[in-house]
Amino acid sequence: MPVLCSSCAEKRAVLKRPKTAHSLCKECFFWAFEEEVHQTIVSAQLFKHGETVGIGASGGKDSTVLAHVMKVLNERYNYGLKLLLLSVDEGITGYRDDSLETVKRNQQQYELPLKIVSYEELYGWTMDAIVKQVGLKNNCTFCGVFRRQALDRGAMMLKVDKICTGHNADDVAETVLMNVLRGDIARLRRCTAISTASEGEGVVPRCKPLKYAYEKEIVLYAYFKKLDYFSTECIYSPNAYRGHARTFLKDLEAVRPSAIMDVIHSGENLSVREGVKMPVQGTCGRCGYISSQALCKSCVLLEGLNRGLPRLGIGKHHRLHEKILSQQPLTQEEERKLKAVDF
Ligand code: SF4
Ligand code: ZN
Numbered sequence: 001m002p003v004l005c006s007s008c009a010e011k012r013a014v015l016k017r018p019k020t021a022h023s024l025c026k027e028c029f030f031w032a033f034e035e036e037v038h039q040t041i042v043s044a045q046l047f048k049h050g051e052t053v054g055i056g057a058s059g060g061k062d063s064t065v066l067a068h069v070m071k072v073l074n075e076r077y078n079y080g081l082k083l084l085l086l087s088v089d090e091g092i093t094g095y096r097d098d099s100l101e102t103v104k105r106n107q108q109q110y111e112l113p114l115k116i117v118s119y120e121e122l123y124g125w126t127m128d129a130i131v132k133q134v135g136l137k138n139n140c141t142f143c144g145v146f147r148r149q150a151l152d153r154g155a156m157m158l159k160v161d162k163i164c165t166g167h168n169a170d171d172v173a174e175t176v177l178m179n180v181l182r183g184d185i186a187r188l189r190r191c192t193a194i195s196t197a198s199e200g201e202g203v204v205p206r207c208k209p210l211k212y213a214y215e216k217e218i219v220l221y222a223y224f225k226k227l228d229y230f231s232t233e234c235i236y237s238p239n240a241y242r243g244h245a246r247t248f249l250k251d252l253e254a255v256r257p258s259a260i261m262d263v264i265h266s267g268e269n270l271s272v273r274e275g276v277k278m279p280v281q282g283t284c285g286r287c288g289y290i291s292s293q294a295l296c297k298s299c300v301l302l303e304g305l306n307r308g309l310p311r312l313g314i315g316k317h318h319r320l321h322e323k324i325l326s327q328q329p330l331t332q333e334e335e336r337k338l339k340a341v342d343f
Contacts, residue, residue: 049080054160057085059099062166064229089118091126099230117154170215176267192267294321309338
């Protein structure tokens with residue numbers, strides 16, 4: 001006997017929602033998924049009428065679903081937002097070039113303007129060239145730091161008021177776990193926030209409308225809506241630490257489906273004891289971007305690449321920042337330590 005949709009009791013159910021275990025038909029699932037994102041947006045007051053919002057678009061399932069749902073809700077509830085797509089081209093042959101083709105198709109399908117900023121034009125380095133110099137172990141550190149700044153720069157070029165990204169509940173729970181495992185209190189406190197205010201010059205506020213959406217449901221939504229997205233993994237994606245957190249979370253979820261939400265709630269409810277030292281945010285002495293050190297992470301990584309000393313931005317070499325800023329030469333010993341590519 002076919003199972004009827006538990007919401008409309010008319011059509012045949014085609015799926016069991018991972019989040020609620022309800023059996024739903026396609027239309028009722030779409031409605032439930034979109035309404036939950038709408039509730040997230042409204043209750044956290046993510047946007048104001050008239051704002052220009054840049055949707056971080058990679059061509060992957062999360063950002064494609066985000067772009068689609070943002071467009072639907074903007075029209076359905078008259079948010080009054082000017083939406084556009086903002087993409088970063090890291091310069092990864094065989095991966096990003098293909099996924100950007102997907103974004104370009106999405107641009108046509110959703111009729112949204114698109115801006116692509118590339119690492120090559122911003123930093124003079126592609127990820128292909130960076131991997132050649134640094135190898136495949138810390139490449140994601142470079143990529144992640146550069147991407148954050150690239151999105152901000154793209155957003156500023158387009159005079160965007162806010163950036164929204166496709167981070168889902170699984171991503172947030174993974175990040176909570178990673179920060180617990182690393183003992184990174186400052187990030188742990190920030191990572192569950194659904195939106196960040198502008199933290200300083202050159203930083204555009206960000207938000208995550210899919211923060212409470214399960215990855216499994218995003219995949220189902222994209223599948224049943226027949227959305228056009230790119231599903232290949234990055235060719236440089238060892239990113240081992242996040243991978244372990246992900247596997248651990250998936251194992252937990254198999255035993256207890258609410259594990260993802262539970263981890264997020266734990267992260268949200270953690271409070272930091274008074275008197276715990278937090279990094280003080282200032283600005284980078286070279287580029288003006290926010291930084292808790294004399295130089296921002298991006299400038300240090302770039303300096304390391306340009307000097308052929310890739311280790312400069314990996315690990316703690318804060319005392320060298322002042323030296324770099326004032327263009328003093330490093331000692332031979334300092335150079336020797338930073339040169340090795342055995343990391
Ligand atoms: Fe960049 Fe690493 Fe992501 Fe590839 S997996 S896009 S190198 S952060
Ligand atoms: Zn800088």
